[in-house]
Amino acid sequence: MTESKSITEQHSCDILIIGAGAAGLSLALKLAPHAKVNVLSKGKLSEGSTFYAQGGVAAVFSDTDSIDSHVEDTLIAGAGLCDEEAVRFTVSNAKESMQWLIDTGVDFDTELDADGNTQFHLTREGGHSHRRILHAADATGKEIEDTLLGAVKKHKNITLMEGFNAIDLITSRKLNLPANRVLGAYVWNRTAERVETINAHFVTLATGGASKVYQYTSNPDVSSGDGIALAWRSGCRIANMEFNQFHPTCLFHADAKNFLLTEALRGEGAHLLRPDGTRFMPDFDERGELAPRDIVARAIDYEMKRLGADCMYLDISHKPKEFIIKHFPTIYRRCLLLGIDIAHQPMPIVPAAHYTCGGVMIDHHGQTDIDGLYAIGEVTYTGLHGANRMASNSLLECIVYAHASAKDIINRLPFYQTRKLATIPAWDDSRVENSDEEVVIQHNWHELRLFMWDYVGIVRTDKRLERALRRVQMLQQEIDEYYSNFKVGNNLLELRNLVQVAELIIRSAMLRKESRGLHYNLDYPEQLDNPKPTILCPQND
Known part of the structure; x- marks a missing residue:
């Protein structure tokens, strides 16, 4: 690009992280003692998918569970397309990653065992053969996001840039320089309504998925596939994009935009019902409501089309009211505001686009095909999910790969911190105009x-x-x-x-x-x- 007549605001840092969910904030915290980090957030810092994640994080914390069992369950759910090495890498690092979250301040639910000792309350979700889901009631994502954000705001080496869209990555190839290394990014300042540049030695994409591409989705509005598109336009390979997970149970109500009903409801015994009150999942799979999400979503879709029904129903009203309120307080309150008392009546549900199982190809360090460009979390294809993501493996993947990327970047930092940042041309908008359409x-x-x-x-x-x-x-x-x-x-x-x-x-x-x-x-x-x-x-x- 030729230089614009206007002066472009320029920022510089050691590492630019695009995305402020569990993956991006975890990486920032791990890198901050070693480098200057800028974290870009497109919307409000609490708007990402992490904040809305209800269920929890899968990790082996029970003596009756095992890493091999978690691996096997993930491989089965992935329908023959998981990379077993990636699965074992993620699962093997799960407990250490969760302990880091706990040490950072995440308050997972606990209970007393038979001897009166405190232990984590582990729930079970579809595809899991054991109770291994760490959770904070039914608002796990909020607890993780709030805790990480609180820690990030205290760190002097981390600059949070709220209200910035990444437009495109700047690479040496785009500037006709040797090799193909990332140099920074052009970004849109939504408040000032101008394009700015950010120079960085390393850039990490932590932008989440792309479920907003569908009419009905459980995701927040920010899930527009930005990181996948940025990486593709810069020359990265993309894998397994045909596998978009549709969450089986999104609340069907005119005033309940994007409200997800966690799989933990079914893990705790909720039944899926036809409008006449009969169960249908046993007709489709011997695991019933605990079958993997692809099977459950197709079953609901099939029954809706067969019966010409607008929705199916999820019912946990056979459980004690105290149990429901204790384990699902957020869902109970939200439904009650909409006139649905889940302790006494079923919840109307439909499937909705939920999770992008494919994405930017990375290795176990989070490195992409472009030198200096990393990607972590839902934006990536690691091989963990295969043809179908197993419940509560997503937040786990965010933390594990954030830690792995941090280690790799920290090892490489000393060399680049002695070098000058590349000069990036200013954005040229001298030949465009404001749209009237x-x-x-x-x-x-x-x-x-x-x-x-x-x-x-x-x-x-x-x-x-x-x-x-x-x-x-x-x-x-x-x-x-x-x-x-x-x-x-x-x-x-x-x-x-x-x-x-x-x-x-x-x-x-x-x-x-x-x-x-x-x-x-x-x-x-x-x-x-x-x-x-x-x-x-x-x-x-």
């Missing part, structure tokens, strides 16, 4: 999310995928033209990223000629004998 963005936004839900949702066909690809390519052309002619803004940046991620999801789904885990194609209902990850390479496009 914001309605175009809104229309494209709604069209994208609707056809992704209809054509690339829980059940797919080749014809649906072909239709979706044609539509996304048309949208890409419109958005690229819009991006070239008008000044950037939050809605345009998110839409640009979502359309890119939608294309990656569709192309990945078209390449998988089987049905496995979260990808179910009516034209290929069987499973292949030797499944492989779906890997997309930008340099081959």
